[in-house]
Amino acid sequence: MKIRNMEEFAAVSGISRPTVSKYFHDPDSVRVTTRQRIEAALAEYDYRPNFYAMNQNRKLTKTTGIVVPYLADPFFGEIVRRIEQRCIEAGFSPTVFSSHGDPAQEREILDNLRSLKPAGVLLAPLGRISDRAAIESFCADVPTVLFDSNIEGMGEAFIGSDNYSFVSQTVEYLSRTGEPPTFFEMRNPANPNANKRRNAYIQMMERLGHDPSFIRVDGEGWAFEEIGRQGAFKALDANDLPSSTVLCSNDRLAIGLLSACYARGVRVGRGVDCALRVASHDDHPFSRFTCPSLTTSAHDYEAVSSNVVDTLVQITEGGRSAAPRPERLFPARLIMRDSA
């Protein structure tokens, strides 16, 4: 016998439909004996309430949207994995979306998300190229927590990493143990973190009494490894390195740089036989497997992902507070490996 709706299921379980409805909303809100009767029937008839009918009249659904700029980037893969896990633990049903680096798709995703009436949305925006107006109007309708990339004033909160903490540690370490680093970055980064890292680099170098210098590579899009590799070839072949120590804006550029160094026979590392030291930021999941393994500043993935979800829970429970929009930045942890 197939159960077609809650009415029928209530009948076979011997409980009234409104009580069954209450049970599915929160199993602990009904008497123990009724819960047992419902669960007995559940085991026998494997009924599940219609998802669409459920959410149509609910004031707040339990779905949440997780939106990232580029899911094929293992950094986002990792952070999404953790956030998803936390959401489930907090009783939400997360759905993941990727903007694929395209502002039009980001807008499209937010539009679709709006009609899902989610309890909240966790958004890592594209950054500079995002459609600000679209995001602003979305945040006005849906409780949104920004993470990874900040856009001033948007959403209920921002949770991210402290770029100054990242860069100050690498610059300090590299300067203390060898030649001060030159900064390897993209010329026109879409991500606001890149700009913050550049500024932190300049500030830190000046504080230590060194001259900042840059290798700026051209390229658009999200193929950072290839961009870093091509830029590195150019710099290596022109013998255009201001310093024998290179600090990359992020690990993906560094991966490209390391592959170029290997191809050109430039030995990277701390040893006396090495021509170059390379360090970077993010602790990308693959940075421990580069050759040599990459010295880098690590995100506190754990803290960021927990905090993002905790903030969402607070907002959905406490309502959108009048307090000033919080911005929480987590410090980095220097991971010393073989490249510097």
Added chain:
Amino acid sequence: MKIRNMEEFAAVSGISRPTVSKYFHDPDSVRVTTRQRIEAALAEYDYRPNFYAMNQNRKLTKTTGIVVPYLADPFFGEIVRRIEQRCIEAGFSPTVFSSHGDPAQEREILDNLRSLKPAGVLLAPLGRISDRAAIESFCADVPTVLFDSNIEGMGEAFIGSDNYSFVSQTVEYLSRTGEPPTFFEMRNPANPNANKRRNAYIQMMERLGHDPSFIRVDGEGWAFEEIGRQGAFKALDANDLPSSTVLCSNDRLAIGLLSACYARGVRVGRGVDCALRVASHDDHPFSRFTCPSLTTSAHDYEAVSSNVVDTLVQITEGGRSAAPRPERLFPARLIMRDSA
């Protein structure tokens, strides 16, 4: 003025509600003049039909589920990215889910998906550890296309890569240009492709008149790079290599192997100064950036992703045919890089 439902929107656009409903179902199904009037009103009042109410009564929704074993694996990141794109082009609304390597989560995802009443589901199962009964009962309810990992007889079709094509090309190439390869793999792989690759290796070696040999590494879970690395350290330190040519079951293991070789100072490549040649299978997005860059057999990502979605379209349009369950396997393309 805020539009609260289709009734109100129909009023301001001067069109009847059923016609508006038809428009949202398919904009081309209404007269051009009516479409223009609706779109004029749309521009002014930015109304969107309630997602939940829409799908409640539709026989077939336009949502599709994409389920993969582990989204933080860039191989799945890449294939999902392409499939998602194709789905959108075909007029579907894809949603992505990751099992995180856990059969319980895979079952949970399928359960949730069932209540979404999707037009179809594109499933890359975990493999050996999947809950077969759960998948079978799911496939009976929801049109499902399997990809990447086959489970005999389940779903409406299977689209994947031809493991024999992968392995025969690498084995042939390696044997022709140097010492025949030994096979580097996990002892208990969860993925059925791994077994097919092993068998293909044995078969091909015997055909060429060589003795198959193996390096089997221990490990559970999805941290293949680390597993490959630890296994490689063990083999290198014990000087336990049956051949100076190593063929890895997949690129992620190879990435771990290469990092171990680098750490131990074992030079990898074709040159006379190299102690080892390494090749692999998949053409993982990072395999061009390893040191040295990795010679590998490439998936036809394009063909697989298009074909998966095309198959879904056929099923949703033509209904579930009585014809035998098709299994489409795409051949690999050998990509020669520096490692072998």
Added chain:
DNA sequence: TATCAAAATTTACGCGAGTAAAGTTTTTGT
């Protein structure tokens, strides 16, 4: 201009569950 099929409108009902109000039963505390 008459004709007629295609398209739009009107009317009406259904979906599956949320939810509120009023009445009934069960549990709890004393």
Added chain:
DNA sequence: ACAAAAACTTTACTCGCGTAAATTTTGATA
């Protein structure tokens, strides 16, 4: 054992839209 509180049942209405049937309008063609 009794009163009060808590949980449950009954009844009835809501939500926003899909969809079918019958009717009217539209616009292309003869």
